[in-house]
Amino acid sequence: MTKNAELAAWVDQVAQLTKPARIHWCDGTDAENDAIIAQMLDSGDLIRLNEKTHPNCFLHRSDPQDVARVEHLTFVCTREQEDAGPNNNWLAPEEGHAKVDPLFEGCMRGRTMYVVPYLMGPYGSPYARAGVEITDSPYVVVNMRIMARIGQRALEHIEAGNSIVRGLHSTGDLDPERRFIMHFPDELMIKSIGSGYGGNALLGKKCHALRIASAQARTEGWLAEHMLILGVESPAGETRYIAAAFPSACGKTNLAMLVPPAEFDGWKVWTVGDDIAWMHLADDGQLWAINPEAGFFGVAPGTSLKTNPNCMNTLGRNAIYTNVAVTPDLQPWWEGMDGDKPAELIDWQGRPHDPANGPAAHPNARFTVAASQCPSFSPQGDAPAGVPISAIVFGGRRSTVAPLVFEALDWSHGVFAGAAMASETTAAATGKVGQVRRDPMAMKPFCGYNFADYWQHWLGFGPKSGKLPRIFHVNWFRKDDNGRFMWPGFGDNMRVLEWVLERCAGRAEAVKTPIGYVPEAGALNLDGLDLDRKTVQDLLSIDPRVWHEEIDQIEAYFATYGERLPQALRDQAARIKAALEDQLAA
Numbered sequence: 001m002t003k004n005a006e007l008a009a010w011v012d013q014v015a016q017l018t019k020p021a022r023i024h025w026c027d028g029t030d031a032e033n034d035a036i037i038a039q040m041l042d043s044g045d046l047i048r049l050n051e052k053t054h055p056n057c058f059l060h061r062s063d064p065q066d067v068a069r070v071e072h073l074t075f076v077c078t079r080e081q082e083d084a085g086p087n088n089n090w091l092a093p094e095e096g097h098a099k100v101d102p103l104f105e106g107c108m109r110g111r112t113m114y115v116v117p118y119l120m121g122p123y124g125s126p127y128a129r130a131g132v133e134i135t136d137s138p139y140v141v142v143n144m145r146i147m148a149r150i151g152q153r154a155l156e157h158i159e160a161g162n163s164i165v166r167g168l169h170s171t172g173d174l175d176p177e178r179r180f181i182m183h184f185p186d187e188l189m190i191k192s193i194g195s196g197y198g199g200n201a202l203l204g205k206k207c208h209a210l211r212i213a214s215a216q217a218r219t220e221g222w223l224a225e226h227m228l229i230l231g232v233e234s235p236a237g238e239t240r241y242i243a244a245a246f247p248s249a250c251g252k253t254n255l256a257m258l259v260p261p262a263e264f265d266g267w268k269v270w271t272v273g274d275d276i277a278w279m280h281l282a283d284d285g286q287l288w289a290i291n292p293e294a295g296f297f298g299v300a301p302g303t304s305l306k307t308n309p310n311c312m313n314t315l316g317r318n319a320i321y322t323n324v325a326v327t328p329d330l331q332p333w334w335e336g337m338d339g340d341k342p343a344e345l346i347d348w349q350g351r352p353h354d355p356a357n358g359p360a361a362h363p364n365a366r367f368t369v370a371a372s373q374c375p376s377f378s379p380q381g382d383a384p385a386g387v388p389i390s391a392i393v394f395g396g397r398r399s400t401v402a403p404l405v406f407e408a409l410d411w412s413h414g415v416f417a418g419a420a421m422a423s424e425t426t427a428a429a430t431g432k433v434g435q436v437r438r439d440p441m442a443m444k445p446f447c448g449y450n451f452a453d454y455w456q457h458w459l460g461f462g463p464k465s466g467k468l469p470r471i472f473h474v475n476w477f478r479k480d481d482n483g484r485f486m487w488p489g490f491g492d493n494m495r496v497l498e499w500v501l502e503r504c505a506g507r508a509e510a511v512k513t514p515i516g517y518v519p520e521a522g523a524l525n526l527d528g529l530d531l532d533r534k535t536v537q538d539l540l541s542i543d544p545r546v547w548h549e550e551i552d553q554i555e556a557y558f559a560t561y562g563e564r565l566p567q568a569l570r571d572q573a574a575r576i577k578a579a580l581e582d583q584l585a586a
């Protein structure tokens with residue numbers, strides 16, 4: 001229960017609509033968590049994994065029709081359609097409510113309605129924001145407890161008079177025909193029904209910390225971004241921080257937990273966050289970032305001691321696994337894990353694994369685990385003020401076109417580079433895999449308002465400070481003519497991060513090109529890497545003809561935003577095109 005009359009009234013109103021058998025206010029304690037887990041083990045909602053190898057770890061199998069975010073069922077409900085923009089599905093607020101409210105009628109009959117007060121951001125942070133999620137899913141409660149700061153302290157923050165985002169969630173009947181994820185930014189409200197999975201259901205994450213928060217951030221003058229945050233500590237003990245935006249399933253978690261290669265003796269990478277950054281311009285003129293989350297909800301397939309040793313050392317205990325496969329002795333397993341594939345496996349749907357049925361683990365199988373368990377978790381990870389950002393890095397999965405790294409010429413050009421981002425699609429969102437889609441700032445599925453206004457908001461930071469981060473673009477995924485990745489990636493991405501930070505310090509050498517500064521031959525530390533000169537050249541090459549076509553496509557994409565598109569972005573495209581034409585004519 002709560003002293004906050006408004007919150008109490010909303011909970012009452014929801015209970016009258018959804019008709020739960022009982023109401024439970026979550027306090028976030030271990031005892032409460034143990035009781036919910038025990039009940040989920042009883043109901044079969046969770047399976048206890050091998051206690052010896054994976055203490056306090058559990059498996060959850062979601063409905064096979066409910067395994068990923070659902071962008072086509074995700075709506076932003078603003079008064080004017082133009083305010084949601086072409087980047088969002090739109091309904092007027094009253095239509096949005098009218099579409100989902102009937103689905104909530106009586107949907108919690110026989111179920112417990114959990115009221116989960118939560119805080120996004122470190123305790124005591126001026127940048128932290130509160131929310132309350134009402135849900136009938138115990139899976140949501142135990143995951144939210146890892147991903148956010150839930151319970152009594154969050155409730156106290158709310159009762160102290162701080163505003164909240166209200167989130168109403170029910171798994172409903174899990175019928176994809178009756179599944180909607182609705183956002184009402186003006187009301188600070190989310191209504192989600194028909195899915196029990198990840199971003200559709202853990203409302204603090206994508207719905208609150210990105211879609212609603214991005215709209216709030218615009219009004220209030222800050223940035224809510226789909227970015228990891230990491231710190232790079234030099235052998236001299238100086239740590240500088242990078243925020244990096246990559247589309248879903250492009251390796252943000254791996255980069256956030258990077259282990260530098262042997263040649264970088266004395267260097268250390270610290271993890272602040274792997275998915276979301278809230279950034280504020282502070283009085284010192286720098287952009288300071290907090291990770292609003294407290295845990296990782298990462299993709300399991302492909303995670304191994306080779307690709308992400310810190311992650312593997314994080315998730316062996318106190319973790320919830322969703323849709324992974326298991327060995328006969330109940331150890332979690334997924335494609336891309338170290339070692340040989342076990343002879344026998346139970347697949348993600350609980351069947352004896354038969355490769356004819358597809359992979360043993362679902363490609364979007366996940367682990368949920370506390371960030372504080374990560375061996376590389378930053379000593380500043382919970383700092384109320386956050387960390388000062390030296391560089392912003394944008395990146396996409398492009399087998400062609402984009403070089404390994406370039407630096408934007410200035411803030412406006414950096415915003416253009418972010419706005420022009422594109423990536424080949426993966427399995428995290430439902431839809432086709434391998435198609436190039438524009439994903440500005442990696443926010444395509446998450447920006448809670450019109451992208452044109454969002455870019456204007458970004459551009460608006462330019463004149464505000466001379467100490468803004470420098471902006472870069474990277475592409476770890478370029479392929480050669482035989483379809484092989486040219487760059488080793490993973491720990492070796494440290495070589496690019498070093499160049500990025502050296503540029504920020506005004507040291508590393510670069511060549512100016514129409515699309516930005518690229519490393520001069522020899523400026524990247526490639527010691528110990530088996531890369532021939534031609535491959536390095538190709539990785540850094542910018543083909544003016546290909547880029548001219550790319551800018552044509554960017555302009556065509558920008559044109560879909562009509563008159564609302566900031567002129568500065570049109571100007572950037574025109575400037576780059578003219579410079580490419582000069583090059584082609586020379």
Ligand code: O2Y
Binds near residue numbers: 067197198200206298
């Ligand atoms: O939330 C989901 O349903 C899976 S997608 C996801 C999960 C964690 C972090 N990022 C993402 C994403 O799609 O960007």
Ligand code: MN
Binds near residue numbers: 226248249275
């Ligand atoms: Mn993400």
